[in-house]
Amino acid sequence: MDREELGGWLRLTLSPGVGNGAARRLLSRFGLPSAIFAQPEAALRECVTAPQARALCEVPPAWAGLLDTTLQWLGGAPGAPGADNSGMPPPARTSEPARAVITLGDPRYPAALLDTEDPPLLLYVMGPLSLLRLQGQPFPRHHCLAIVGSRNPTAQGADNARLFARALHACGLTIVSGLALGVDAAAHEGALDASATVPSRDTGVAVPATIAVVGTGLDRVYPSRNLDLARRIAVHGLLVSEYPLGTPPLPANFPKRNRIISGLSQGTLVVEAALASGSLITARTAVEQGREVFAIPGSIHAPQSRGCHALIRQGAKLVESAQDVLEELRLSAAPPVSAEGAGGGEAAPSAPAPENALLKALGFDPVGIDALVARTGMDAAALQVALLELELEGRVARLPGGLFQRLGVA
Structure with a gap:
């Protein structure tokens, strides 16, 4: 998209009181956002309410800044002005992500979302260039x-x-x-x-x-x-x-x-x-x-x-x-x-390993030391040692509240 087309889509999403449903009616009636904003208020009222039509005739205060920020982001800037330090890295190398803004009219828009009641007007997307190139389809059509x-x-x-x-x-x-x-x-x-x-x-x-x-x-x-x-x-x-x-x-x-x-x-x-x-x-x-x-x-x-x-x-x-x-x-x-x-269910069958007696006593629900003492007859100190060994082997997890839980499936 060029600056004008992207600006039209962003303005449509920023127009106060104009939700996705109203925006889709406008797009269906007039075409691209640029055509919507070229309409007089009276024509807009045929699709949306009077307050929505008035809002569409005014440029949102945040629009110009968001357009500049989005263009910078698409070009590789690491984040928006004032954003925290968790912005993603710019695509300076081929291994780093590319960015795209995909609108309802873009052939890359996910077909699965078009079948839903409330598809977003546009999607900001970050991923491999091989998926986001204009000729590609980044979203799997099925599965x-x-x-x-x-x-x-x-x-x-x-x-x-x-x-x-x-x-x-x-x-x-x-x-x-x-x-x-x-x-x-x-x-x-x-x-x-x-x-x-x-x-x-x-x-x-x-x-x-x-x-x-x-x-x-x-x-x-x-x-x-x-x-x-x-x-x-x-x-x-x-x-x-x-x-x-x-x-x-x-x-x-x-x-x-x-x-x-x-x-x-x-x-x-x-x-x-x-x-x-x-x-x-x-x-x-x-x-x-x-x-x-x-x-x-x-x-x-x-x-x-x-x-x-x-x-x-x-x-x-x-x-x-x-x-x-x-x-x-x-x-x-x-x-x-x-x-x-x-x-x-996905592994090749193999002979089952002998089950540890403590694992059998644990079962698969979280359990405390007192209950394990009653089930096994072991004293608490010996149990703590045995549980630590199983924890180090990745077979038991220690939970809050002094509880233990068996991991995996038998």
């Missing part, structure tokens, strides 16, 4: 799966997110999530660990490992702890936002962006979620968009599992392995990727 869940997962929940993402990306799916702490970050990491060059099932061309849909402008990363992860995604996947550069992490933006996470995906897998979790918003929008919803069951004692159990009662598919997801989406599995595939 994306959203993985979402608690920001404070159990150790097992974080492992599940990572292992499912790894196994499912190895089978050709792009993993979509929201770059939040906890399950989101683990899902992105699992996909990145699997491969950045898994071929598309449709074209054979490499697809992005993962897509992070964020609730801020792309010139900053929230939470800042995920800055390194965001940089990895920008090289091997896509960072996406509908919000203008400079947009801070406003609480209302995160539930709103969830419709993009589910809309890009064939289905949404909820790993762990409390009853009041934002992940349940994503699951609800997935249902409204006609997408599949999957949930991993957990301990009846864990608050992080109650949202998943509620989804299963409401008809979500109970998932125990990545194969369950593939079967529901009518996709075939790729060859086994490792001996630690999600849910044990």
